[in-house]
Amino acid sequence: MRAIYKREIGSYAHSMIGYAVVAFFLLIAGLFFWAVNLDGGSPSVGGTMANCMMIFILGLPVVTMRLLSDEQKQKTDQLLFSTPVSIWDVVLGKYFAAVTIFTIPFIAICTMPMVLKLYGDIDFLSNYAMIFAFWVLGNVFLALGLLISSWTDNQIVALVVSILLYLAIYYLPSIVTLMPETAMSSLIGFMIVVALLGLFVFIYVRNLIVTGLFVIIGEAALLIIYAIKSTVFESLFLNFVINISLSTRFSEFLNMKFDISTLVYYVSCIILFLYMTVQSVQKRRWS
Amino acid sequence: MIEVKNLVKNYGDHKAVKNLSFKVEKGQVYGFLGPNGAGKSTTMNIIIGYLSATSGEVIINGHSIFDEPEEAKKCIGYLPELPPLYQDMTVLEYLKFVAELKKVKKAKRASMIEEVMEMTKITDVSKRLIKNLSKGYKQRVGLAQAILGFPEIIILDEPTVGLDPKQIIEIRDLIKKLSKNHTIILSSHIMQEISAVCDHILIINKGELVAEGTPEELIELSQTTQEVKLRVKGNKSAIENLLKKIEKVHKFEFSISEEEGTVDVLVYAKKQQDIREELFKQFAKADMPILSMSAQTKSLEDIFLEVTGNKSKKLSSKKTEKPVKNNEQKTEDKKEDKTEENIEKIEEKAESEE
Numbered sequence: 001m002r003a004i005y006k007r008e009i010g011s012y013a014h015s016m017i018g019y020a021v022v023a024f025f026l027l028i029a030g031l032f033f034w035a036v037n038l039d040g041g042s043p044s045v046g047g048t049m050a051n052c053m054m055i056f057i058l059g060l061p062v063v064t065m066r067l068l069s070d071e072q073k074q075k076t077d078q079l080l081f082s083t084p085v086s087i088w089d090v091v092l093g094k095y096f097a098a099v100t101i102f103t104i105p106f107i108a109i110c111t112m113p114m115v116l117k118l119y120g121d122i123d124f125l126s127n128y129a130m131i132f133a134f135w136v137l138g139n140v141f142l143a144l145g146l147l148i149s150s151w152t153d154n155q156i157v158a159l160v161v162s163i164l165l166y167l168a169i170y171y172l173p174s175i176v177t178l179m180p181e182t183a184m185s186s187l188i189g190f191m192i193v194v195a196l197l198g199l200f201v202f203i204y205v206r207n208l209i210v211t212g213l214f215v216i217i218g219e220a221a222l223l224i225i226y227a228i229k230s231t232v233f234e235s236l237f238l239n240f241v242i243n244i245s246l247s248t249r250f251s252e253f254l255n256m257k258f259d260i261s262t263l264v265y266y267v268s269c270i271i272l273f274l275y276m277t278v279q280s281v282q283k284r285r286w287s
Numbered sequence: 288m289i290e291v292k293n294l295v296k297n298y299g300d301h302k303a304v305k306n307l308s309f310k311v312e313k314g315q316v317y318g319f320l321g322p323n324g325a326g327k328s329t330t331m332n333i334i335i336g337y338l339s340a341t342s343g344e345v346i347i348n349g350h351s352i353f354d355e356p357e358e359a360k361k362c363i364g365y366l367p368e369l370p371p372l373y374q375d376m377t378v379l380e381y382l383k384f385v386a387e388l389k390k391v392k393k394a395k396r397a398s399m400i401e402e403v404m405e406m407t408k409i410t411d412v413s414k415r416l417i418k419n420l421s422k423g424y425k426q427r428v429g430l431a432q433a434i435l436g437f438p439e440i441i442i443l444d445e446p447t448v449g450l451d452p453k454q455i456i457e458i459r460d461l462i463k464k465l466s467k468n469h470t471i472i473l474s475s476h477i478m479q480e481i482s483a484v485c486d487h488i489l490i491i492n493k494g495e496l497v498a499e500g501t502p503e504e505l506i507e508l509s510q511t512t513q514e515v516k517l518r519v520k521g522n523k524s525a526i527e528n529l530l531k532k533i534e535k536v537h538k539f540e541f542s543i544s545e546e547e548g549t550v551d552v553l554v555y556a557k558k559q560q561d562i563r564e565e566l567f568k569q570f571a572k573a574d575m576p577i578l579s580m581s582a583q584t585k586s587l588e589d590i591f592l593e594v595t596g597n598k599s600k601k602l603s604s605k606k607t608e609k610p611v612k613n614n615e616q617k618t619e620d621k622k623e624d625k626t627e628e629n630i631e632k633i634e635e636k637a638e639s640e641e
Contacts, residue, residue: 007384010375011373014375075369076371077337079371082363082367084360084389285339286339
């Protein structure tokens with residue numbers, strides 16, 4: 001794992017991607033810090049963090065896009081998988097390298113509450129909790145980006161898919177809020193989710209029968225529950241989306257609350273995405 | 288050393304490897320020969336653990352590559368068809384990275400990298416970025432990567448592809464040098480390449496093993512009949528009558544001769560017999576002078592074309608248990624002759640190109 005980690009860090013340094021993302025992150029964070037905190041007079045870095053979410057959507061895919069896709073394209077994965085290193089070593093080495101690059105701007109961000117202290121009283125604890133939660137949220141996006149990078153051998157495809165998916169994750173709660181909260185619309189929402197999961201299952205197992213069974217059983221279960229007690233579905237989909245949404249959950253921290261369940265949720269997402277990445281790489285050996 | 292048992296690999300409906308089984312013994316150079324798309328690279332990728340198999344087993348030094356991949360991979364160095372190089376690293380950085388991946392002990396790393404760079408003659412480019420190297424140097428860096436850590440088994444997939452004749456000779460010499468202490472498997476679709484360096488040849492076609500043995504064994508096995516081409520002064524019917532009487536003759540075919548009053552005939556001997564002397568004596572006796580005579584023997588190339596072109600003509604050294612090696616020295620002499628012949632050919636070609 002150490003060898004892979006060191007190589008990736010070196011590669012970020014050689015390719016300028018690392019410098020560019022760090023500089024971009026610091027520039028945007030600095031601008032919003034000035035606008036929201038210094039000029040706007042807010043005692044919390046929350047506003048700055050919330051505005052920096054765009055960096056997650058546009059900047060982090062750049063960090064992760066080539067991690068696994070380029071190995072496939074250059075055929076260097078043949079080296080990695082012919083030497084005695086495990087797939088977990090490879091995935092974790094790459095993941096931690098991306099996390100390291102992403103963490104560098106946080107050294108600067110951590111000075112923000114101290115700067116604010118010069119102008120008056122601030123709540124250090126909740127400010128740092130917010131920065132920490134924001135950092136963990138970024139790590140979730142990095143894990144997801146790494147997973148997407150394992151799906152393709154084209155880094156541009158990985159970049160575009162990541163940005164689109166991150167945008168969907170970011171805007172989904174707002175879009176769902178606009179929809180009617182009737183049981184029927186909830187049902188349709190869940191049916192779409194099952195269909196999307198079916199697509200995902202198909203990508204992984206490439207088996208029409210398994211996928212078909214999964215979708216049919218899922219959709220049938222939803223319809224049966226709806227037929228028996230349709231009231232269960234009322235506003236269920238909205239609650240579901242709000243609960244799984246990465247960005248909505250972060251708002252708890254913006255309200256100065258330390259929400260441990262959100263952190264546990266984020267860490268679970270990281271583990272899930274890394275596990276899926278390992279499976280995705282493993283699967284390629286079979287296809 | 289390596290045991291491949293009933294290996295099958297399917298890509299959807301396409302069967303890339305069909306029930307392949309063979310054994311690789313210690314300290315020899317094995318040649319994996321087959322036309323493009325025969326399944327050579329797929330088989331190698333399965334042996335080194337990069338691809339998984341649909342069914343079958345690969346045992347390396349007692350470790351299954353599927354069940355104990357890390358133990359099995361420790362015994363192998365692999366150079367794929369396209370050297371797996373990171374373009375943004377220098378040669379030295381890259382080799383240090385590979386040494387770490389292969390878990391070479393820290394104390395030994397520097398000296399081992401030095402030694403490998405000497406062997407592959409890349410010391411003078413060690414500080415250059417890999418992306419700026421020429422194709423030949425890239426191939427050598429790939430080779431250096433494969434032999435780093437000096438694993439017991441070194442697997443090379445088309446190691447000389449795209450190299451100039453001088454580089455080909457250098458790589459072959461290096462392979463020969465390595466073969467003293469390592470087991471080497473090398474693949475190629477070029478016959479000369481294989482016959483120049485290998486002790487044992489496995490010919491594979493459409494995912495199946497179609498022939499196996501030492502170069503000499505393969506030649507002998509395929510020489511079921513001697514073919515003698517004759518130009519005889521005389522008339523066709525007399526010649527036909529005479530040939531029919533000779534016992535060692537299996538069959539014959541006439542062809543049109545350019546010289547007037549002569550007949551061209553291709554005579555096939557019965558299995559494994561030399562009929563030249565007999566023909567000479569019989570025709571002399573019948574007062575029909577032989578104006579020219581040439582016996583054709585099959586080259587490895589013919590055998591390759593034969594076994595890869597026609598599946599029904601399967602050859603296997605195991606089926607006919609026939610002592611082939613009379614003495615080992617002889618075999619080695621032959622092989623060296625052949626190598627030199629090939630090198631001369633390459634050098635001639637290079638000169639003519641210049």
